[in-house]
Each structure stands twice: as structure tokens, then as C-alpha cells.
Amino acid sequence: MSEDDFESWMWAEAMRRQERADRIQRQFFRRVEARQRKQWEPPVDVFETSEAIYVIVALPGVSDRSLTDLEVAGDTLYVAGNRGVPTPTGDALLHRLEIPHGHFERRVVLPWPRLVITGHELADGCLYLTLAKR
Structure with a gap:
């Protein structure tokens, strides 16, 4: 393989990997229609043991006071809040804004009815x- 062919292959491979990374990022933080109140849905992981259901919600940069709703109704968990755009100190130019911000909501149907939230931590x-589980 000549040096020019190798360099072309390397660039093509780099671009393919960047496109794949962008696609994965878009899947991770799903955007929703702007006409709806919510602006994004955080991804969740759900685990079950014999005593409880454990849920992990990815909320980068969200504080406890930014959570506006956290409840279980029947078999559905509802989490809502707001993630503001972080503003660095000083004079900063924005070059890229990929982490979702604004109002978020997530409803998750859980594998067990009649659950009660016994603990939460950010x-x-x-x-x-x-x-x-009750």
C-alpha cells in the first residue's frame, strides 16, 4: 500500500468513526419535538432484585434543586426537571454545545406495580x- 493510499484510508476510517460516534451520541440523548414542553429525555438503566427496583437516570449537570418532579404512579416512574446551560467564568466563546439542556422529562414503565421511592441520590x-417493592 502506498503512503498516499494509506493516508486516504486513515482519513476515511477517521471520518467513519466520527460519524458512528455522532450517531451513538444522538441515540444516547434523544431529542424530542420542539413544540412539546420537554426538550430532551435522559437515558435510564433499570435493575431488579428480589427486594427492590434500582433506576439510574443520566442527568449531567443537574442538581437536586433542578429536579421538579420525581414520582411513581402505578407502574410508571416520572422524572422531570431542568438543566441549564453552564456558563464559564470570564469571556468565553461557545464552539460546541452537545450536552442537552433545557426542560427534560422521562417516563419509564417499570417491571413491577405498586413501587415506592425509598431513596434517591444525585x-x-x-x-x-x-x-x-410492596
């Missing part, structure tokens, strides 16, 4: 919920 950019 840490490392995630909301960790414990829902006890």
Missing part, C-alpha cells in the same frame, strides 16, 4: 433511585 452526573 452523584457523578446520575440520579440513583431505589424503589421498594
